[in-house]
Amino acid sequence: MLSLDHIVIAGKDAEEDSIxxxxxxxxxxxxxxxxxxxxxxxxxAYFSNESYIEWLGIQDYDKAKxxxxxxxxxxxxxxxxxxxxxxxxxxxxxxxDEYVTHFQENDIPFLGPFPGxxxxxxxxxxxxxxxxxxxxxxxxxxxxxxxxDDTESNLMSKGLxxxxxxxxxxxxxxxxxxxxxxxxxxxxxxxxxxxxLSNSKIVFTDKEKFSFELL
Numbered sequence: 001m002l003s004l005d006h007i008v009i010a011g012k013d014a015e016e017d018s019i020x021x022x023x024x025x026x027x028x029x030x031x032x033x034x035x036x037x038x039x040x041x042x043x044x045a046y047f048s049n050e051s052y053i054e055w056l057g058i059q060d061y062d063k064a065k066x067x068x069x070x071x072x073x074x075x076x077x078x079x080x081x082x083x084x085x086x087x088x089x090x091x092x093x094x095x096x097d098e099y100v101t102h103f104q105e106n107d108i109p110f111l112g113p114f115p116g117x118x119x120x121x122x123x124x125x126x127x128x129x130x131x132x133x134x135x136x137x138x139x140x141x142x143x144x145x146x147x148x149d150d151t152e153s154n155l156m157s158k159g160l161x162x163x164x165x166x167x168x169x170x171x172x173x174x175x176x177x178x179x180x181x182x183x184x185x186x187x188x189x190x191x192x193x194x195x196x197l198s199n200s201k202i203v204f205t206d207k208e209k210f211s212f213e214l215l
Contacts, residue, residue, distance in 0.1 A: 002183060004166060004200040005092035005146050006044075006052045007212055008071070009085060010078040014057030017084065018043035021053070025214055027162045029055070033120040038072045039063030042118075047214075049165035049199040069114050071130065071144060074137040086210050089143045089169060091183065091197070096131055096147040108182055109134035113147075126150065133182050141173040141210065142182065168194075168213040170205045179204070 011017035018029040022045070032042040032054070039060030046052040056075055058064045064072050071088060078087050093099065096113055103110040113129040120126065127149045135142040171179075176193065179185065179202075185195045194203045 001198045002145075002185065003092040003198040004049075004051045004169065005090040006054050007086055007166065007169070008075075008088040008090070009053060009055045010075050010087050011055055011057055011084040012079060014041060014043045014055040017057075018045065018055040021045070021055070025164070027053075027164065027214075028160075029053070030160060031121050033118045034059070035116070035118050037063075037117070038067050038069060040072060040075070045162055046160055047162050047165050049167075051166045051199060053166075069116075069130070070111055070132045070134075070137075074141075077137055086212065088141060089210075089212075090130075090146040091143050093145050093147055096129055096145060099131055099145055102184065103133070103182075106181070112144075135173070143171075143173075164214050166200055166212055167215045168201045168203050170203050170207055170211045170213070172205050172207055172210060176204050 009017065009021075015031070021027065022029055027045050029043045029045040032044040034041045039058055039062070041057055041059050043055040044052050058075065058079065064076050067073060074088060078084070100110070100113070102108070110131060110133050112131040115127065116130055117125050117127040129147050129149070131145040133142045133144075176195070179195070193205070194201050
């Protein structure tokens with residue numbers, strides 16, 4: 001079963017944006033590190049349901065602009081329009097290769113898997129893979145799949161965990177049937193407008209903005 005891995009928030013200054021959210025939501029964030037290949041960096045806030053918020057910023061615009069990673073392309077598009085806020089989220093899996101086969105067999109366009117790595121503030125590297133169903137970020141969003149190379153890489157020590165949990169994601173990208181075809185989230189017990197993840201819920205909404213509920 002898929003899990004919510006993290007929500008991505010765009011901003012001109014990831015550190016300042018994380019501080020703003022910290023004050024509003026009474027949470028604590030830490031410096032994540034740098035994605036040298038993409039020209040980006042992040043700040044992170046981890047939660048009790050093994051999910052986190054990522055504030056993603058650009059430190060090398062030219063490198064980010066030339067990246068072929070759909071997440072970075074989407075980030076550049078958001079910031080070029082002087083916008084900010086939540087714009088993407090990742091679903092965690094340990095079956096990425098099976099999803100590649102699923103996409104191929106069902107003619108679902110996709111990009112990747114893309115290798116990712118981040119240098120932490122202590123100099124160590126963590127790595128993962130990302131798989132993107134193709135979407136037009138000018139008008140919609142489809143979450144991407146992530147698989148960590150080290151299963152412990154995405155888990156922080158208990159001392160850095162916030163007690164809250166990301167309980168719901170309010171999603172307005174595509175309809176529920178299309179979403180199910182892509183991600184295979186069959187849930188007979190689900191309500192009409194939502195799917196259950198292992199640690200959260202996706203609620204399909206007509207709201208203009210993608211958002212989340214933290215409790």
